[in-house]
Amino acid sequence: MDIFGALADPVRRSLLADLASEPRRVVDLAEGLPISRPAVSKHLRLLLEAGAVTVADRGRERVYALDRSAFAPVTAYVAGLAARPIPDSALDALETEVRRTSRERRTNPTHELTQETA
Amino acid sequence: MDIFGALADPVRRSLLADLASEPRRVVDLAEGLPISRPAVSKHLRLLLEAGAVTVADRGRERVYALDRSAFAPVTAYVAGLAARPIPDSALDALETEVRRTSRERRTNPTHELTQETA
DNA sequence: GCGATAGGTAACCATTCGGCTACCAATGAC
DNA sequence: GTCATTGGTAGCCGAATGGTTACCTATCGC
Numbered sequence: 684m685d686i687f688g689a690l691a692d693p694v695r696r697s698l699l700a701d702l703a704s705e706p707r708r709v710v711d712l713a714e715g716l717p718i719s720r721p722a723v724s725k726h727l728r729l730l731l732e733a734g735a736v737t738v739a740d741r742g743r744e745r746v747y748a749l750d751r752s753a754f755a756p757v758t759a760y761v762a763g764l765a766a767r768p769i770p771d772s773a774l775d776a777l778e779t780e781v782r783r784t785s786r787e788r789r790t791n792p793t794h795e796l797t798q799e800t801a
Numbered sequence: 802m803d804i805f806g807a808l809a810d811p812v813r814r815s816l817l818a819d820l821a822s823e824p825r826r827v828v829d830l831a832e833g834l835p836i837s838r839p840a841v842s843k844h845l846r847l848l849l850e851a852g853a854v855t856v857a858d859r860g861r862e863r864v865y866a867l868d869r870s871a872f873a874p875v876t877a878y879v880a881g882l883a884a885r886p887i888p889d890s891a892l893d894a895l896e897t898e899v900r901r902t903s904r905e906r907r908t909n910p911t912h913e914l915t916q917e918t919a
Numbered sequence: 920g921c922g923a924t925a926g927g928t929a930a931c932c933a934t935t936c937g938g939c940t941a942c943c944a945a946t947g948a949c
Numbered sequence: 950g951t952c953a954t955t956g957g958t959a960g961c962c963g964a965a966t967g968g969t970t971a972c973c974t975a976t977c978g979c
Contacts, residue, residue, distance in 0.1 A: 719938075722939075
């Protein structure tokens with residue numbers, strides 16, 4: 684599960700928001716949630732796997748902490764979406780533009796899944 | 802499917818990145834992807850449902866366009882995570898802080914899933 | 920009118936997700 | 950030593966994802 688998938692679940696977003704104020708133990712994280720503690724453990728494992736949190740053993744307790752650097756791909760991706768390459772002044776030529784580009788992409792397919800966050 | 806779930810799939814992120822440059826037809830969107838066109842249609846329906854894209858009928862074609870305003874909750878949420886309420890100077894009192902807050906939350910559970918993006 | 924093109928829907932399938940209960944290991948309190 | 954607490958794992962289950970093929974409608978080009 685990557686960082687995008689980690690953010691897709693409301694329970695995990697709640698956990699992360701909770702950790703944003705300070706590191707917490709599992710029981711404290713689970714306390715107000717409407718799900719069982721093992722379910723919380725599962726979510727925490729996914730968050731670990733996604734790099735969204737770090738964990739420290741503290742005796743019999745485990746203290747989870749937010750790793751803010753993990754969200755860089757998300758901000759980068761959304762910022763990339765926000766950047767608009769076509770100026771508003773060209774929007775009235777939209778029909779022509781769409782058709783021209785369609786022809787180009789039909790003969791020159793350069794699609795790549797991996798360049799999305801570039 | 803909300804906007805967070807919409808971003809969880811790499812195919813959908815690729816579609817959105819594609820639409821970031823300009824509006825496109827379904828065939829053009831599907832062209833370089835390793836999946837069938839009906840699968841693309843499914844993803845586009847989810848993106849519509851999440852409000853991430855808009856669609857315009859153009860004869861027998863449908864032109865999808867990015868709706869940049871849909872990503873505000875994502876940026877807001879991630880920005881909220883980035884804000885750190887505890888200054889670094891207080892981090893050496895971490896243990897005490899964690900235990901105090903644990904006690905508080907045990908007696909005063911104010912967890913809410915819905916306040917996460919506030 | 921007719922064939923080709925665009926694109927949505929239906930039905931199906933395998934996998935993943937998110938939840939649960941039951942259980943176990945390890946540590947702390949006394 | 951004994952018991953309570955913490956928290957992970959195992960196994961199960963139902964629902965949702967993400968893909969496929971087959972099919973249908975509608976529009977465009979000629």
